[in-house]
Amino acid sequence: MRELFLADARGYMRWIELPGEGPVRVCLHGLGCTGASDFAHVMTHPALAGGRTLLVDLLGFGLSDRPREFGYGMAAQAAAVAQVLDHLGLTGVELIGHSMGGAVAVRLAASRPDLVARLVVAEPxxxxxxxxxxxxxxxxxxxxxxxxxxxxMLAAVDRPDYAARLRLADPLAVHRSAVALVEGAAPPEGELLAGLDRPRAFLVGEYSLPDADAERMAALGVPVFEVPKAGHNLMIDNPEGFVTALVAGLSADAP
Structure with a gap:
């Protein structure tokens, strides 16, 4: 595990790094989850071999700190991830985000295009x-x-795997993040994703279809790849299918 103290947030952001010599990939988890629990088992798949991978715990989640004064909006989380990448001297990474992490990833790609070469979002x-x-x-x-x-809410969760991840989240961070997602921001992440001038792709689970966002992104020219036998938790429901779709997404052409 590695960490960086973020002075403006007054807390440490932490991540697990998987070594490799290929492209640098950065993974951002969804609401109530962690980088390692969502991505470690898929990013070590042979089809993705060779890349150096950062499994980031967003502030308020997993092993990262839980600063009470932090807003937990998508732009603020994106800025925090950007500080980590700047600290590591990384540019042109392959950025992967799921659900809330997908929204953070879109904000990061739009605000700091120098940091992101390719973007794949899974049901963001x-x-x-x-x-x-x-x-x-x-x-x-x-x-x-x-x-x-x-x-x-934790007692009512019917998936033990999600309950295990959620127990590591800060309740304050969960609430403020949820409010930020419901309220949204201008311009919305959908508009930003469609307007990016670099390769990007949208992954959607078969059990989530029909999905209005997937249909809208496809109509706007964003490549959409389906993960069979999976719902919203694509990488948990069908790891092999997720890897196949992710590889395709990372190979998508620029707009």
Missing amino acids: NLYPGGGMFSSPVAAQDEETFVRVGFAR
């Missing part, structure tokens, strides 16, 4: 409104969610 949050997980969280006020809502 692209427009205001949130999703099945974030919307109920954001509907609660912050104090209530932190005090009792998070524990109730």
Whole structure:
């Protein structure tokens, strides 16, 4: 595990680095998850061999710090990841983001194009409104969610693998992140993704179809790749299918 203290956020961002000599890949997890739990098992697949990979824990999640004064919006998280890449002297990385991490990845690619050569997002949050997980969280006020809502939500989770990841998240970070996803920001991530001038791709699970965002991105010229036998947790539901789609996404042509 490696770490960097972010003075403006007043906390450490931490990541696990998988060594390699090929392209540098940076993975950003979804809401309530961690970099290693979501990506370690797929990024070590032989089809992705050779690359150096950073499995990042966004602030408030996994092993990264939980600064109370941090806003936990997508742009703020993107800026924090950019500081890590700047610290490591990295440019032109292959950026991969799932769900909330996909929204963060789009913000990073749009705000710091020097850092990102290719972008692949898996069922990202692209427009205001949130999703099945974030919307109920954001509907609660912050104090209530932190005090009792998070524990109730954790007890109600019906997937043991997700409960294990969620237990490592900070309730305050979960709530503020969910509110940010529901409220959205201008311009929305969907507009930014469609307008990027570098290779980018959208992954969607078979069980999530029909998916309005996937259809909209395809119509706007973003390559869309389906992961069979998978829902929103694509890399957990079907790791082999996710790797196949990811390899295709990383090979997509520039617009």
